[in-house]
Amino acid sequence: MSDYNAPFEIHVHGQVQLRPDVDFNQLQDALQPLWKYAGARSLADGAESAYEDEPGIQFDPKERTLQMCWTVRGDEDFRQSLDDMCMSLNELAEQGAAIEVTFYDAEFDEDEAEDEDESRDDFLMLFVGPTPAAIMQVQRDLLVQDVVNLMERHFDGAELGGVVGEIDKLFSERFDALVSSLEIGKPPRGSGGPGGSGGHGGGRRPRHLH
Numbered sequence: 321m322s323d324y325n326a327p328f329e330i331h332v333h334g335q336v337q338l339r340p341d342v343d344f345n346q347l348q349d350a351l352q353p354l355w356k357y358a359g360a361r362s363l364a365d366g367a368e369s370a371y372e373d374e375p376g377i378q379f380d381p382k383e384r385t386l387q388m389c390w391t392v393r394g395d396e397d398f399r400q401s402l403d404d405m406c407m408s409l410n411e412l413a414e415q416g417a418a419i420e421v422t423f424y425d426a427e428f429d430e431d432e433a434e435d436e437d438e439s440r441d442d443f444l445m446l447f448v449g450p451t452p453a454a455i456m457q458v459q460r461d462l463l464v465q466d467v468v469n470l471m472e473r474h475f476d477g478a479e480l481g482g483v484v485g486e487i488d489k490l491f492s493e494r495f496d497a498l499v500s501s502l503e504i505g506k507p508p509r510g511s512g513g514p515g516g517s518g519g520h521g522g523g524r525r526p527r528h529l530h
Contacts, residue, residue, distance in 0.1 A: 326393040327440070329370065329426050332402075334419035336386040336448060342412045347379055347386060350408035353401035358392045388419070393426070402446060409448040416449030416458035452498055460491045 332354070338347070348355075348363040354377070355366025367377040370391040378387040386409075392398070402421060425440040445462075449455040464484055471480055 327395055327425065327427055328393070328398075329391055329424040330394050330398050331391045331422045331424070332388050332419065333390075333421075334388050334417060334446075336388075336409060336412075336417040336419070337414045338384045338386055338412050339414045339450075340384060342384065344379060344381070346412060350412055351377065351386075351405060353404040353408075354390070354392070357394060357398060357401045384414070399444075402444070406446050406448050410450065413448050413450050413454075416447060416454035416456075418458050418462060419446040419448065420444070421446060453495060456491055456495055460487065463487055 344363075351363055355363050358366045360366025363377065363379075367390070369376040369389065370393060374389045374391060375387065376390045379385075380387065406419070421444040423440070423442040423444075427440075447455045447458055449458065464487055467483060467487065468477065468480055471483065
């Protein structure tokens, strides 16, 4: 849906460390929701951003990294493409990573807008990773960074150990709850039945924990 009349310019930004065995074809399949949405026939064709000064989608096989600084024109339905991409990238990621997505309202003109007019700009933070623990580690690190940066305006960094400890406690409790929920779906030991099931958090900002 690469349309100049599309209501949004959508910017995808992030870096994902990939497993050593990941090749270009696997990455092309994982990123198909993005380049296909842009109207391309392949990753090579769709890797270029809508803006020439952005590097677009880049795969470095030597460093095993996926780098995204890529803009596409689209609509709200692009969110489904993002969900599909994250599900696929989970299988290729070596460690947890955050992906920032910004929806810019292409129809909003700040200079001409009336006082009651509001922009439809939106921001999403998506997470991918090989395990729920890897994803939660990235979430934890980002939250600690944000909280420390905010509180250092008023306190010395050395005073914030207790705050960081409380954040770690919250994530530890969340992880324990997730493990418990997965254990419920498993059969008793020795039953020989199939394993348990997984899931991902919902809400406005998806947490892809598959």
